Amino acid sequence: MSPHPLIQDIPFQKPLIRWFQRYQERLPWRATQDPYKIWVSEIMLQQTTVNTVIPYYKRFIHEFPDCHRLAAASLEDVLKIWSGLGYYSRARNLHQGARYVVGHLQGRLPNDPEVLQKIPGIGRYSAGAIASIAFQKPVPLVDGNVIRVYSRLFWIDKDIKKHQKYYWDVAEQVMPQDFPGDFNQGLMELGRRVCTPTKPTCLLCPLRPYCRAVARGNPEALPKKIFRNPSHPVTMGVALICDQGRFLMVQRQGKTVLKDMWEFPMLATTKEKLSPKTITNNIVHEWQLKTEVIKMLPALKHSIMNQRITLLPFVLHLCEKTRKRKEWQWIKPDQIHHIATSSMNKKVLGALSQSFSTGGQDGHYF
Template sequence: MDSPISEASALSSRMLAWYDRHRRDLPWRARPGEVADPYRVWLSEVMLQQTTVQAVAPYFQRFTERWPTVQALASADLDAVLHAWAGLGYYARARNLHRCAQVVAFEHGGRFPDTEEALRRLPGIGAYTAAAIAAIAFDRPAAVLDGNIERVISRVFAVEDPLPGSKETLRRLAGTLTPDLRPGDYAQALMDLGSSICVPRRPRCILCPWSDACRARALGIQEDLPRKAAKAERPVRRGIAFWLVNPEGAVLLRRRPEEGMLGGMMEVPSTPWLAGPAPELADAIVAAPVAVPPATAWRPLPGVVRHAFTHFPLELVVAAAVAGEGWRAVEGVWAPVDRLADFALPTVMMKVVRHALSKT
């Protein structure tokens, strides 16, 4: 599709003028006249992946207070990073964040590469994040395409093919408008426009600096775009979590495998999370992920722990027991109940903890 805008430079100039008047004040954003810090740009972009600005802001503040430089983050213990990340979800991001910091600190002398191509070779940095860092931190004319920008571009060009299949089309079209002058500010301007004006429902078109160039508005379909492919059904997954307390009152935790969901995080041991009915407790005990003395009596606690992941909802029954003789040989970490907050427990496991404490 050809651009509906004959003067792309005029459009980008108009967008930058709008940004200079309406830019958001965000903790990771350089103020006018300041040079952007690549570390803060990178950290914020990783945190913002599939997470809102409101949710990220306090995490960003705590991270930068604790680890103000990429070298400090690289030297941090992974468990400390995972614990600080708890609540943001998508924990693979936290592991990649730590690995990326180490690569930058120890292989690149503490300096982030300044091109999209080089940035994409770093752990956890994909096409969007590389483009955002290149544009915002290094003023490279990169076509940045986050969810807000996808919405703006799909409406300006009236792209009716549904996402995610239209991503490459949107990226190409975005590139036709990306200016050589202030590309970082331009990318952030589109982010802000999508956040405050070109919103999903009831867009405030009368306030948009591109309203006269928007093809979707001319067609009256701006609120219908971007179209999205129908989501596949998300079957409920179920499992059993094992709340095992030793005679000293400590609870058994274990570390999840590095690869896979919640990789490297601590958990209350549980069965695999599978679609279908919950496993029978007697069968689950036989294959329990905790090696407990045979005489230990497990009992299901009333109620169910529910948690919604992006790709599926989860229901966990919690079975509780007191460990008998031989508990010291059980593989895992015995955590005092009053110190559970010190461990890198993801949100779903904190729900298990609260449920168990309220029912035992």
């Protein structure tokens, strides 16, 4: 399916580029043309807001300033720096991709988008971003922000999921030869700051004179909404097993988004409440540890993708010493932030620390 020929009749490229060059947000990855740093930023920005990414990006680049340093690092060190940003497969793919670049491309990212897509973790979108921003190649990109801008600008009344190729065809058709990096960044920034999903600020939009959705008076009608899978509730018992001021953390195994991350032992349950006996019996069964419950902390709420998780944290005392396993660590609370763990476990740690600071005599488990 080819884009409609009228798409070519809208001269929006130069106004968009001028707008971006004048009003772009000052971001740390925009102060460089280094393709590696642009690659890192684009991967981090996937499904994550700009303000959330900024401190993680700075910390990551400080620790791994180039492909060689990232490739030489252990996966655990990479996950530790990424800890809290979520979607940990992105960190694994970056690490694997850096090793590929060092091993097959002399440590340098290529300017050819086709070659870029051979690197683990780099798809068509990321290749377009790197090629256009770092190398000024006229290569298009399409993400949710770009789809929203094009849907409204050209009045594309199509199902997003079924017509991804159509949007890529549009992007190729309107891609300018001059300032392709500014053009692509302008599209993404316009979608993020102006042409927003709800309540777009059309009066401030540089494309307002050309926008067919504005002319029709209903820009929020597009793009056609995607009905996402409904979220479902999950209850997790969390075992905070204490031994001489240290807490047990175990390394997640198996094929999961949290693989290799450190976490407190957990028990998935269909019940809204857990008894102390249930949690101690589970620990005996799963971990061969004899424990006793000191106290139960208030329930916590957390979300991962379409899961709405209720966390039921129990503080337990280890009654008998046991042989340490390879995938175990006994660690002090103030050291937990220095290992690769998820934001969910940091939330539990926060509740534990608060309990200690306000719990009076209950603080003895530290």
